[in-house]
Amino acid sequence: MDHTQTQNTGRRELQMARSMCWHCQSEVSGEYFCERCVKVQPVSKEADYFTCLGFPRRLTIDPQKLEAKFYELSRAFHPDFYQNKSETEQAISLSNAATLNTAYRTLRDPIQRAEYLLAIEAGAVKEIRTTPPADLFEEILELQETLEEYRASDQSSQTGQHLRSKLQSEQHTLEERKQEMETQLQHLFVEWDALQDRGEATSDARTQRDRLLKGMREILSNRTYVRNIVNDLVATIG
C-alpha cells in the first residue's frame, strides 16, 4: 500500500477559517455556539489543540483544569446531546467531539504535549533516531551484544541467569537515564513558558526560543530511543 503519514502540523499564526455562522450567516462571536441562533459551530480546522481546549501554548498545564475543560466541552459537543438536532448539527457535533478527544489525549500527556508543541512551533516532523545518542553509544552497543548472547543462550543455565541479571541492571540504568531526561525536559518546559509569558519580540528572545526548541527536540528523540530499547529489553527478559 502506498501512503504517507499526515503530520499534525498547524500554522504558526492561528487563522480562523470560519467567521460566519453556517446557519444564520451572522458573524460568529461566540466561542463554540453562534450567539444569534445558538447553533453549534465547527471547531476551526486551523485551530491547534491548545486553542481548541482554551489553553495558552504552554508546556505546564494543570491536569485538573485540563480535565475540567475537557468535561465541559464534552458536555457541549458530545453526539448524545444532538440526537434531536438536524443532520448538519449532528455531523458538526461528531467531528467536534472527535477533535476534542484527540486534543485532550495529546495535551494530557506531557511528552505528547511537548512533541505536539514542537510540531506546531517548528513545523518539525517527529525525528526518529536510528543510532544511539552519542553519550550512550558505548553502553547501548554493549547492551545489544549482551541481549544477543542472552537470546542465544540456554536461559535456565547459569550463564543465562548471569546474563539476565546483567540485563536487568542495564534496564535499571536506562530507566534512570530516561528519568533524568524527563527532568531536563521539565526545566526546558519552565524556561519555555517563562519566555512565552514575557512575550518579547527581541532577537535575543528569538535565539532563546530556537535554543529551547532544539534542546527539547533532542531530548525527546533520545528519550524515545531509550524507551524503545527498554521496551525491547522488557519483552526479552519479561
Added chain:
Amino acid sequence: MPRIVGIDLGTTNSLVAYMKDGVPTVIPGRGGRTMVPSVVAMTDNGLIVGDPAKEHLTRNPARTVYSVKRFMGKGLADVQSELAYFPYSLTEQGGVIRIKLGDKSYSPPQISAMILKDLKQRAEAHLGESISKAVITVPAYFNDSQRQATKDAGMIAGLEVVRIINEPTAASLAYGLQQKTQGTIAVYDLGGGTFDISILKLKDGIFEVLATNGDTHLGGDDIDRRVADLFVNEIRGAFDINLMDYPDHMQIVRLEAERAKIRLSDSEKTEIAIDLPEGKGRFTRELTRDQLEALTTDIVERTLGPCRLALKDAGLTPEGINEVVLVGGSTRMPMVRDRVQALFGKQPHCHLNPDEVVALGAAVQADILTGGTTDMLLLDVTPLSLGIETMGGVMSSLIRRNTTIPASAKEMFTTYVDGQTGVDIHILQGERELVKDNRSLARFRLKVPPLPAGVPRIEVTFLIDANGILNVKASDMRTGQSQSIEVKPSYGLSDNEVERMIEDSFKFAQEDVSARKLIEARLDAAALFTTTEKSLAEGGTLISEKDAAAVRVALAALNAAKEGNDPKAIRARMAELEEAAKPLSVAMLDNSLKRGLQGKKVSEVTKG
C-alpha cells in the same frame, strides 16, 4: 421525540427496559418474567421465541437456536472448534455464518432480530404505543463487525438502533444513577458467552471509561460445557452410550449442567439425574461445589489476564480502584466473586440484580438521548486498535485501543506508478504486529485520478462514532472533492442483504401473524366447545329435541374446523355454534333465574 427503549440482547437471556418517571424499569412479560430466553425455535406453526422456544431445545434440537450471539459478526472458521456442541447446522455465505432451520437459512442478525421483535412487542403491549427506536447493548470487547451485525439485527427487527452501548458501561450508568458514586470503579461483567472488564472514572455526572478489555468468547456457556462434558464421559464409561449421537439428550445434559451450576451457587452439593435414551436407565451422581470449581477454575482464571491489562492501560494498580461492580449471571458463582475480590483486594458490589443492570443502564442511555437525563454523560472508548495494512503484511495503527470515542484519524494516500487509478485499502482491528494476526474488518478501493506517481493526494478520514462503529470518508486534496467509498465488510452483511432481510422479515411477520391467529382461534374454539358441551349435558332437557340436535351438529362442525388450518373457518363455525346454542343459553338463563327467585319476596327482587 418518540420513546427509545433500552435492550440488553444477551447470549442466554434478553431484556427490555424504559425510563419510568426517572427510574429505569425492566418490562415484564405476560407471566411476569423479565427475562426472555435468547432462544428461537422453528416449529410447524412458525417461529417462536423465548420461554416457549426454550421447551423445544430438547424436543427439537436441530431446529432450535440458542447462544446465537456467539456467531454475530463471525465466519464459520471462527467457531470451528465448537461446532460439535451445537445441534443445529451451520454454513457460511459471503463471510457470514448461516443457520439452517428447516429448508431456510438465517444469518445470526436475522435470528437476533426475532428476539428483538419479541422484546419490541413486549414493550409495545406494556406501554400501549408503537416502539421504533432502541439503544442496544453489546459486550465492550465486541469488534466493529460484531457491532455492525447487532445494528443490522435491529434494522431487520424494524428498530432504529439509535445507539450501541457497551454492557459494562451501561451497567455503570444504572449503578451510578443509584449510588451517586464518585471515583474509579471497575465493572467485571461475566455473562453467558462474553467477558468484559471496564475501568471508569465517575466525576460530576461524567462517566469516563479509562480502559476496557475482555474476551468475546468466554462465559457461563463454557462452564456448562465443561460440566456437560464430564457427565457425557461418565455416561459413556458406565453405560456405554455416546450421548453425542443423541442431540436431544445432549441438550438435556447441557441444561442439567447449567441448572446444577446455578444450584451450586447457593448450596455445597447437588444431585444430578439424567434419563438416558432408549430406556437405558438413569444416570445419577452428586456434584459438589468443590468439584465444580476444580473443573472450571481455569475458565475463571482466564478473566484475570484481561483485568490486569485493563488496569495497566488505565495506568492504575488494584489499590487505585475504589469500587468493583459485578455484572452478568455468571458472577453469582462464589468462585468468581472470590477471584475478583483477591485480584482487586476489595469486596465486590452486587446491589443491583446482575441480570437486569445492563438493560436498566441501556434505558438510562436512551433517556439521555431523548433529552430526559441531562446531567449524565458517558465517554466510552474503542476496545481495539484500528489500523490499515501496509507493505510487508504489517498493520499500521491509526487509532489506538482505549481511545475515547468519537475518534478520528486522517491518512494521506498517493500513488506509486504513473497513471495508477486506484489504491486498495484493507482495514484491520487488533493489537498484533502482523495483518494475519489481526481481525480483517473491510476492504475498499480508493479511486485516484490518473496522474504521475506521487502527485495525487487523497485524504482518508477514519472515524469511529459514538457506537464504536467505523465510518470512512475520502477527499481529493487537490480538488477538494469528497468521494463516496463502498466498503466491503469482511465478516458482515452487505447493505443489499440487510435490505432484503428487512423485506423478508415483513413477510415472516405476516406469516407469524397468521400463525398466531390460527393458534388463538383454536384456543378460543376449544374453550367454546367445552363450555357448550357442558351446557348441553346440563340443560339439554330444557330445550326441544330439534334445538338440541342443531347444537350437536354445530359442535361437530366446529370440532372438524378446529383441526384445519383456516382461522376464518374456525371463527365462522364458532359463530354458527353460538347461534345454534342460543335457545339453550336462553333456557338455562331462565331456569337459573327461576331458581334464584324461589323463596324471595317480590320487594327484594324489584329493588335490584
